[in-house]
Amino acid sequence: MKMNNTDQWLYTSQNESRGYIQPQSLDELWFHTGTNCNLRCPFCLEGSKPGDNRIEFLTLTESQKFIDEALLLGVKKFSFTGGEPFVNPEFISILTAALAHRPCLVLTNATEPLMNQMGAILPLLKQPNPLSFRVSLDHPDPIKHDESRGKGNFRKALDTLGRLYQAGFGVSIARHMLPGEDSAAVDQAYAPYFETAGVPADLTIIKFPEFHLPGSLPQVTEITEGCMTRYLSAERRAAFMCNFSKMIVKINGQCGVYACTLVDDVAAYDLGDTLHKAMQQRVMLGHHRCYSCFAGGASCSEGVEKK
Template structure:
């Protein structure tokens, strides 16, 4: 058996390179249904896991009709999700963003939008839409702002010169209109967790942002997802060794809807981090997406199992 196995990692969905059974995760206790609004973005980051840019339309725009279709399925399947998440690309590049958000809010879901809070969000039409949604639904709507580092220089190194100030301008607008926001940062900078949170706390205090730097749900610090770094494969034995449960991994509690360029319809992906990996495409319906997910990718190990990270709120 071992002689037939590839010596490379993350090849066989069922078996690791050392011949051990690969860990898998069942869908349980669903918390979040994600929608990728499209990979187009107003900027191109140095290390974007989804390769978003002003020209990458590998994932095309979803519409309010698409969202409604899957919200109907969500209720039919009785998943019990509490939250609808929107990610991109930059979600506010999508002309249907306000309508898609309203579709979810009017059904009673909490909505989380991941955004860089830059020019696409600051367009007058979008601002008017956000103000209307906030007036109607209040803190059921949360915008998670990408602030890769609390220091302007390091943030701009990742996102381009001037991006830190443009993001702060958007956050200032959200603050002035009492729209609930949280922050997502990165841990690539070599700081300890307390050092990073202290830096974010100073940034929030300087601008009057009502964001808790010490709350991991309000200031989410993501591990870097570098596919060139060697990471261990997760076997079924790892759950006991690491004292972790498969129920703690993101694909146990969420799925993501995407639409690939040229596809006839959207499809459901196991993980927000892996929209381009065919084996994590689970089908076109939520029913098809209820099957187990084998952790056959470096992100599964570094980001989710070992990093303990989750994109949900």
């Protein structure tokens, strides 16, 4: 669904009231650092690749404005995704500004852009708030990982994961989830690699279903207002990212506040130029990725530590 008119935003194709989330709090604020990435993974839900500019580099000045506003709204955590955040020339400064106030999480491929800046990253341990990294290790088979990410990149990412952990940072990994997989068995298959890297055997593993490329329009079941109360408990509805988080995205030179991390390819999910405005708005669940949240509880969040 392109959601490019009011009727499509509010109603399903069968003219039923579309399911929605009325945001309750801003616990976590995400920043999209830009779709420029040193890698070119064919499955990337952001379509990121070297030189890509669909979502532009955020600057420190732009980020600081939203950090300040988020603090007024009681934010508990700042998180960063790309692209590869460490490709953004101002990223270390942005991260330093955020760490002055709240715990931070960075999603990274943990290859050269991060490795080359380790000398600037290690001093961030002295910041007043903890910093964690979520490293992409798509499969527990280095050959499969490297098919999309390039030869040798599983090993680089694993080594960097271990190095970050040994230095004192929090770490987790993200992996792909395949339809019908035995999730416990796939998670367990990482154990020898975790041991090699010297990270805990019970490391948090975030699993992502197929999200398709930006602009894709796969057919999914539409979510009606009735579905949200008939099939989901209040607790399940509260766990939707759009209920407790937002993401800052810069497109065409303008920063917008998007409903969550998964919908930046549809302009209707730009909810305004301030967090205050965005938090007032109902988020209509018409993006195909909303169905992953509804059916499988998909989420980029690792939860929020209380400060």
